[in-house]
Amino acid sequence: MNAPIETISIDNAVIRFCGDSGDGMQLTGNQFTDTSAIAGNDISTFPDFPAEIRAPAGTTSGVSGFQVNFSSNAVETPGDQPDALVAMNAAAYKINIEDLKKGGVLIVNSDSFGKIDLRKAGYESNPLEDNIALNEEYEVYEVPMTSLVQEALKDVELKPANKKRCKNFFALGLMYWVYDRPLSHSEDWVKNKFKGKDLLIEANTKALHAGYNYGETCEIFNSRFNIEKTEMEKGLYRQVTGNTALAYGLITGAQKANLDLLYATYPITPASDILHELAAHKNFGVKTVQAEDEIASIGIALGASYAGSLGVTASSGPGICLKTEFMGLALITELPLVIVDVQRGGPSTGLPTKTEQSDLLLALYGRNGEGPVPVIAAKSPVDCFEAAYEASRIALEFMTPVILLSDGYIANSSDLWKIPNAEDIADIPVKFKTELDGQYLPYKRDAEKLSREWVKPGTPDLQHLLTGLEKDEAGNICYDAKNHSDMCKARQAKVDAVAKTYPKTEIYGKGSGKVLVIGWGGTFGNLHTAVTEIQKETDDISYVHLRYINPLPNDLGDIISQFDEIVVPELNLGQLVKVIRDKYVVDAKSINKIEGKPFKVAEMIEQLKSFL
Amino acid sequence: MNAPIETISIDNAVIRFCGDSGDGMQLTGNQFTDTSAIAGNDISTFPDFPAEIRAPAGTTSGVSGFQVNFSSNAVETPGDQPDALVAMNAAAYKINIEDLKKGGVLIVNSDSFGKIDLRKAGYESNPLEDNIALNEEYEVYEVPMTSLVQEALKDVELKPANKKRCKNFFALGLMYWVYDRPLSHSEDWVKNKFKGKDLLIEANTKALHAGYNYGETCEIFNSRFNIEKTEMEKGLYRQVTGNTALAYGLITGAQKANLDLLYATYPITPASDILHELAAHKNFGVKTVQAEDEIASIGIALGASYAGSLGVTASSGPGICLKTEFMGLALITELPLVIVDVQRGGPSTGLPTKTEQSDLLLALYGRNGEGPVPVIAAKSPVDCFEAAYEASRIALEFMTPVILLSDGYIANSSDLWKIPNAEDIADIPVKFKTELDGQYLPYKRDAEKLSREWVKPGTPDLQHLLTGLEKDEAGNICYDAKNHSDMCKARQAKVDAVAKTYPKTEIYGKGSGKVLVIGWGGTFGNLHTAVTEIQKETDDISYVHLRYINPLPNDLGDIISQFDEIVVPELNLGQLVKVIRDKYVVDAKSINKIEGKPFKVAEMIEQLKSFL
Amino acid sequence: MTELPKRDYKKSDFNSSRDVKWCPGCGDYAILAAVQKAMAELGRPKENQVVVSGIGCSSRFPAYMDTFGFHSLHGRAPTVATGVKVANPDLDVWIVTGDGDGFSIGGNHIMHAFRRNLDCVILLFNNRIYGLTKGQYSPTSETEKVTKSSPYGSIDAPINPLQVAIASNASFVARTYDINPKHMVETFKAARLHKGVSFVEIFQNCVIFNDGAFDDVIDRKVRADSTLELQAGEPMIFGAEKEKCIVLDGFNPIVKNLSDVSEDQIAKHDPENVHASQLLAHFANELPTPMGVIRKVDRPTYDGAVNAQVDEVVNKKGKGSLNELFRGKAAWTVD
């Protein structure tokens, strides 16, 4: 046996698995993440799929990647750059190598750097061959994974092609060794997944061990790493993606309001997974309707709300455009409705699989006439849960459509969720009007919330008319000048009143000073990490992250007035910044990135520092 | 014969005809207007239709009105309040009497104040019966028009019902007498209109004369009025409504660019008349397509632009919402397209027949992703001509969709048009790329305008792909981070470059001072009149009216910086003001009215003065 | 739908107190009366009646009914109705739409409501014109029609709503006309009693913009010869003297004198036969216009199936527990 290799303790590591779409990289990444999380690390992940379903194998357009950041401290981002990169073929290498941190660990499946592989990846010669240059920049390990797996599985009675498919578990095992992780979680997973298919269980388990043992026995590795457990609050934990968390939040909202949830949608990237998730949970009284288009889906959701369910619809940019007319009807009839926009790169069809924050102005202003609608945003994968619950709460409490903004990045990424106890989540009180007491006025308003009463069709004596035309308090169509003015103002006042139900705005850092950074939506992890980093050097910078964008929090004006400079970083060309400048008449500055990708912590630190 | 009644010379008069939808009030108003205009007065009109096609006769919801302001000076508005009101029935009286200027002339058809008429109008007793109170406020003339007409036509061989229908010409004749107008224009019109129907010619002509003679011979009238000719530039004149002028502007734009015009739309109030007008002018190579919906119509217009025509589509608020997704495709494929929004009261179906300026933010921001589009607005009925031409120019010169905002008020109102000589209107140079020179890059940009080249399908060797996905210069689908960022910024820069082609912004008043009023769109007439009025007392107020809202004029920032206070009056809850505040970080104040009606000069004077 | 005891109603019980604002003489008045009469005769609880419409003259309908009413967006009534019915299958859902509303902008939604078999009644007020926007041609207008938007005649060929309904697998398809109150009431009742999507085309006169559009079919003078009143199981016989009948000649239906054919040659009306229904929907030119129930067939409803699936899953898995949901399959404890 060899002398034991040194195990270095580190705080955190960012690793990325990449390979062909068919190589199972998402699965591999998820396994690694689960194992790390169960081992006690905080985690944050970022999957990156190709836009094509399955582009020709081995080409760069078919490359799929999965990055995970795991740490003994709290992590909020999947990391700017991987410390270690596992590339399963030449195309994956080509697409990802640029991102690898200088000095990082590069593990390649050298079996997939043959002539044909290279040609498919668009290489004239083998980039690994110039090993010296490569070795100067990275710690390179060429591992003939395909052959090693085939060798390890030689006694398993499977077709060679099927054996080859186990190479991702080899890679996984190898990385478990490098980062000193237990195999047990993945072993269990394999057993469960392939229940009844013993050969597959055997093959994958063997591949996993083979990878692990390869690290252990072959002498090529310089070091292993150990990452201590994170100090974590006691409790139940799991990994969750934004879309799953969002689905759970909706279910919870409906359950806590004692309502059925009707989710009507039309598939679109990156929102479809919410549908997939919800469709699996019909035992919560969840009805899912896959409509003929986005217009139909919001109409169906609105009809359901009218009938007394919690109607929800979701889409991404192009589909949200199509829903704008119906949002107007929802707000003028004052029915509860949640509209989820999982933003992606625009304009038009844009970059369907990439992230962006560029639908904010659409959400705020994309309706004819004066059509105020509350707009809130989720800040992280886990936060999608609370944001969805909160959107439901506002919709139901104020009888209004609410737009919930998520984005492609947090929708598909995951982080660690400290699972709440369902009993601890507040009920959302919903009271249907059930009896006629005097004259029934459908648009009579609650004194405080300014919301109208909800009446289910089927309620005796409370028949009434809803219409998209302007109406008076009794619901009669009314073109009267003063009535219209009053109604427009009342609808605005109702939306403004939502701000009264917000918690105090949290400030990360001092309450006054030089620079205030204002963020919103899915950039939280990166911005917060960056600001925290800068705060280690100076307390001249503070940070506010907005959940509520319309109406803005009532205390935001005061906060802003305490700072010399306001900086608004966004993944667009400057949208929230317009709202801030308009509302507070302050010369707020913009930091923009519009590359279909999240911010990086490092670039944020650099750019924010330039304001100090 | 009676002693001649005194004729008083006055500067201008505002009169309103009102009656049942079936009473022909629009026609009557138009006749009076034409006659006055031909007689040499400046004019401005404002028709006010009921929302129902033909509500039950005699009810208040069926009342139709037509107001005209005619003057020996230039007029810019139809007037705040009528000096004289002609009410053809009790319902019309009820709806309109409030508006009549105190001391004004009230002429009613007393035959239509019978029991049934009163009940239909919702009166318990006859409001005319309390004549004393009424006479204190107005100069009241009760004229039994129906009987008088029947008497006058007793020798004409028409059915009684048909004779009754001529009572509007009686009213017209009477008003011609009151305001000392010639009958000839209306006589000619009747001859032309009823060519071949001699009985109708006879009846209407007799009714007209009967009305005139009634004024002349019965002794009830206190006075007649005379309004001198307006000092007008020499030239050819006519009345024109905004929608007609807009249609002419589009035809002119296409003709001056030497292109076919393809106008695709779906009917909607108040935009439909543009279609009706254009459909009548196919001899200009105008193709009109009445599509299955608004989405189809913008798609068809865009397809036509792609094929080398000038594609134009139009709608009002609800339909504009439906076009937002396609606007994104138009702007990312960089094709010329004109999108007309004739705004009406919103949100949702709102107030279809009423005016509002509340689609501005929708026009500016109502698209997913970063989707900049030039937005311009027409300021008066006549100005719709130039605005439509200008929208076409920008679309063609910059290869971009352009949104042209009109509104229900200017669309249906008319004023006097000094008809331009077609030869004096500038050509819009359009150059199609027709030959391959080197590599063809569909998104290569002109150095100055940043616009791409236009290639007609059918051009040999220039086959290329257009797509709503992000693309590189060669038009290939491209998800590259930097390319996306560059492309988004290039599209923005192109739209920004449009401002370089604007004329200098006109300031009404001093170039610096206390208050700057900034207006946009169809409020020009009222705002300009109000400011001019105030300027008679003080030069502390100046006025800028914006044709160009995106991008804003490059000189606007400087202008704004010269004033202490910026005031933005709008027929909404404050939309342009948001843009001004954001862009110039100035605490601009808002004046809002959201009543489905235009501003009044008097209320504007009052409100503007409060800033002085 | 839960079966409820029949209630005693008068037609006027379904009248809202609002002033009806259609043009005097508009066919919509008669349809309104017939719907109210049908509802009264059906005696289903009026608070369970939900009338959803789009935009158009016809779509003002819910304002005049003392039921629940939703005057929604142009073309979109079937979407709102789908949401209502799926959320609460106990409600009786009625959709009121116009030829523009239902077959121009709303064509797709109506087609999908047909194929899904949403349990609702769809009343198409077909006046072959856009009424509310003041008289442009509609998708059911005849070609070459001169209107405001087609001063030189329209170019589009018309669509036949019945054909589209049957092609889209609508389970109940009927036709009636505004000047025959009794026929309307019977048709509306049959439509309501059918479980599934019940599509009724109503020939409706727009006195202002398309007066007399259906005169050549339904005018009393010609009606007997130009319409074919359908009865399930009965031979297709028509004419003032009941002297004409329909006979199949290969693929083609033709008109024959009753005296010239033997009884078994006469086509019999079978609303369950899709081919027969397709044929009838297509009757034109020399053939009489079919009236009454053209198609009626049973198949599962969409709202029923959505709700049944939820129930099934609840039965199988038990009512969901949030804590279990949150935990999922891969949670772990830190302690």
Add this chain to the structure above:
Amino acid sequence: MTELPKRDYKKSDFNSSRDVKWCPGCGDYAILAAVQKAMAELGRPKENQVVVSGIGCSSRFPAYMDTFGFHSLHGRAPTVATGVKVANPDLDVWIVTGDGDGFSIGGNHIMHAFRRNLDCVILLFNNRIYGLTKGQYSPTSETEKVTKSSPYGSIDAPINPLQVAIASNASFVARTYDINPKHMVETFKAARLHKGVSFVEIFQNCVIFNDGAFDDVIDRKVRADSTLELQAGEPMIFGAEKEKCIVLDGFNPIVKNLSDVSEDQIAKHDPENVHASQLLAHFANELPTPMGVIRKVDRPTYDGAVNAQVDEVVNKKGKGSLNELFRGKAAWTVD
């Protein structure tokens, strides 16, 4: 359409240089090749070919063609195509759409393109699934299909595109399938040569999300018995031994053994007979799936009529003069 001399093309002349990015084994590859071959054989100028698509795997099609291509919005290709063709009737317009693109979100536009008879070819890539969004059921998916979005089975009943096309009065309707290149090429050519809207449904295999969806119809083993190859004027005969035929029994088509019937009993294919076309479109269950040209009938095209009307008015009134336009009927001079 101006008649142009036929050009000499190779299939590869229609190949763009872009990498094709469909999944290996996707049926779209074969369709692409067939369209290119058809275009080459037709020999119409390639710069006059305009391929307009919506969004979906199939809709990436224009990217791979060396023609003019417009990859537009989901469901909206018919609208863009209408604009192109009305603006310039000399162009050959092809629409590529998927079952989701064409019959879910785009159902209304396609229906209106049918009824208007826009002169274009519409290729429906029917794989009975949403490919690009990774495998949800589509409007042509069979009921109870288990997909990502329907883990407990889908509820919606499928729509039959051919039925809708015929009901909407499409003037040319055909069907072909991705594993028969020759059949595709012939069908596409016939579609292109028809003047009017030419709708072709293509059974297309999605290997990833709906593999083998059409195997029970088009697999070589069953094809002869489960499909009916149509030829205008010919009797409807099929089967591995050409031993079966279609006979009309009243309204209903039934399958008979050739030996059991006389020749004149066998239904003859008449693509101009709308009733026959409707019947064929509806063939299901025991009846074989019709392949080839189901309907072909001549009627005026929309683009032709729009342009003819413009020409007519120009002829009648003369080319418009702006000065006259401005002046209108009621201008006067101030001097």
